[in-house]
Amino acid sequence: MTCLSAKDKDTVKVFWAKVADKVEEVGSDALSRMLAVYPQTKTYFSHWKDLSPGSAPVNKHGKTVMLGVGQAVACIDDLNAGLLTLSELHAFTLRVDPANFKILSHCLLVVLSIKFPNDFTPEVHVSLDKFLAALSRALSEKYR
């Protein structure tokens, strides 16, 4: 069960509306950063020809991941139900160690801080951090 207050949910929705049209840029940057700062995460992408920042697979996958986050924002009132399919995908097919959700969340927050320095206030930061933690928990729901 998530512990997002009504204020958290509103904060996340309002902020994410600002991010909506930069989804590919934000996703690509977050993913690139993750691969650079936490090289162990590259192990999940050994099937890509090019892992460099701004490469085609990184851009495409960054966008995919951000659209997933957007999906979570849309079902913020019931993340477990809304992310059921994605949770099954991560549990049975991708089997990404959940520790990596925290890593990617951190990289996403860094990107948001860079791109929205005035909007990404401490209050927005805490609501987003809580939301990403709840999202990660929902994504790990089906693991065991």
Added chain:
Amino acid sequence: MVVWTDFERATITDIFSKLDYEAVGGATLARCLVVYPWTQRYFGNFGNLYNAAAISGNPMVAKHGTTILHGLDRAVKNMDDIKATYAELSVLHSEKLHVDPDNFKLLSDCLTIVVAAQLGKDFTGEVQAAFQKFLAVVVSALGRQYH
């Protein structure tokens, strides 16, 4: 022994030369107290920490944030022996301040985010990697004297 590449040394020195220690220190500590409210346990005598606005405007938070940044400066100036440089600080945090060392990582994540906002596009993935490596060494050194 931590091995620093030329790029990492230059990057760390460059970042810190661009930082306003007062502004960044205060903003970092304030952000940590807002995002991870349990960290407020160490600042019982700081007065009004009731909400984000109060925290961000609190002069004791600002002052202590500056102290922290100056502490980091010592590591920047002694990158080849951060462990020894921080031995006393580690004992202080363990024996006197009783700070849970997990909190060092929380503060360092907030610092990364504040510095990212300040440097903008210049805070590339490579720069972030160097910065986080530096902070990881600092955090490890600070936790060394705990027992």
